[in-house]
Amino acid sequence: AQTVTQSQPEMSVQEAETVTLSCTYDTSESDYYLFWYKQPPSRQMILVIRQEAYKQQNATENRFSVNFQKAAKSFSLKISDSQLGDAAMYFCAYSDDKIIFGKGTRLHILP
Amino acid sequence: GAVVSQHPSRVICKSGTSVKIECRSLDFQATTMFWYRQFPKQSLMLMATSNEGSKATYEQGVEKDKFLINHASLTLSTLTVTSAHPEDSSFYICSARKGTVLYGYTFGSGTRLTVV
Numbered sequence: 001a002q003t004v005t006q007s008q009p010e011m012s013v014q015e016a017e018t019v020t021l022s023c024t025y026d027t028s029e030s031d032y033y034l035f036w037y038k039q040p041p042s043r044q045m046i047l048v049i050r051q052e053a054y055k056q057q058n059a060t061e062n063r064f065s066v067n068f069q070k071a072a073k074s075f076s077l078k079i080s081d082s083q084l085g086d087a088a089m090y091f092c093a094y095s096d097d098k099i100i101f102g103k104g105t106r107l108h109i110l111p
Numbered sequence: 112g113a114v115v116s117q118h119p120s121r122v123i124c125k126s127g128t129s130v131k132i133e134c135r136s137l138d139f140q141a142t143t144m145f146w147y148r149q150f151p152k153q154s155l156m157l158m159a160t161s162n163e164g165s166k167a168t169y170e171q172g173v174e175k176d177k178f179l180i181n182h183a184s185l186t187l188s189t190l191t192v193t194s195a196h197p198e199d200s201s202f203y204i205c206s207a208r209k210g211t212v213l214y215g216y217t218f219g220s221g222t223r224l225t226v227v
Contacts, residue, residue, distance in 0.1 A: 033212050043149075043202060045218035091154060095212045098145065101154045 002027045004094050006102035013082045014110050020067075021077040021105050023092030032096040034068065034075045039089040039104075048090070051075065084109050113139050115207050117219025124195055124226055132190045132222045134205030140185035141207035145216075146178070149202045161188055195226040 003026045013019035025034070036048040051059045051068050058066050063080045079086055087109045092102040114137040124130045134144060143162050147155040159175075161167040161182035169175045177199075179191040188207075192199050205219040 035216075043204075043221050045155075045204065045206070047215065050215065095216075097212065098157060098160055099206070099212075099216055100157070103154045 002094055002100050004092055004100055004102035006092050006105050008105045010106045012108040012110055017082055018080045021090055023075045025073050025094045029096045035093040036077045037091045082109050113217040115217045115219045117205050121223045126196055126226055129193045134188045134219050136186045136207045139209050142210055143208045144182055144188035145206045146190050147204045197226045200226045
């Protein structure tokens, strides 16, 4: 069965600094998708970034980028120029049909 | 962009009664819908997957007789919690997908259920 592991329950970063959230996953599939979702206090799930496993190029969305290492089954999220609005719970997720979430990392932004 | 509407956002019901939660895709046809449960400070746990016109597929450990899922149209799925008990109190979230994973997932805003 597929699993997603986020080993950092909480992280803090100074405003304007860069932070990296870690995620590893396990699967025997070769074709799948990876996601990072943000869940603010409103609990609405917001897509931050997605990566198709068949693409070697790392996905980038403005201040958010990923480091996708397919062989190592690693999918980390880098947030540059952290802003107060980035404070939230971040979930790494895997999908080849249904979506499976990691336990999440709570990110605190220090002013 | 794709929008999923979930209602109600909050509901309080008495123990032993049933409560229905609706999940609607407003601007796309959702061939597949998913229901999740989220306990405080925890991750989303997939409860079941439903395809339009078919019976829902439940995850291991989820009571299908307690959590009734109906996906009667391409824009509406419902989750009915039957004979609710305090331990069913939780945050329930739905998500919808237009086709394959390629099209991504759109999430509803969630329903906080409190059983008293």
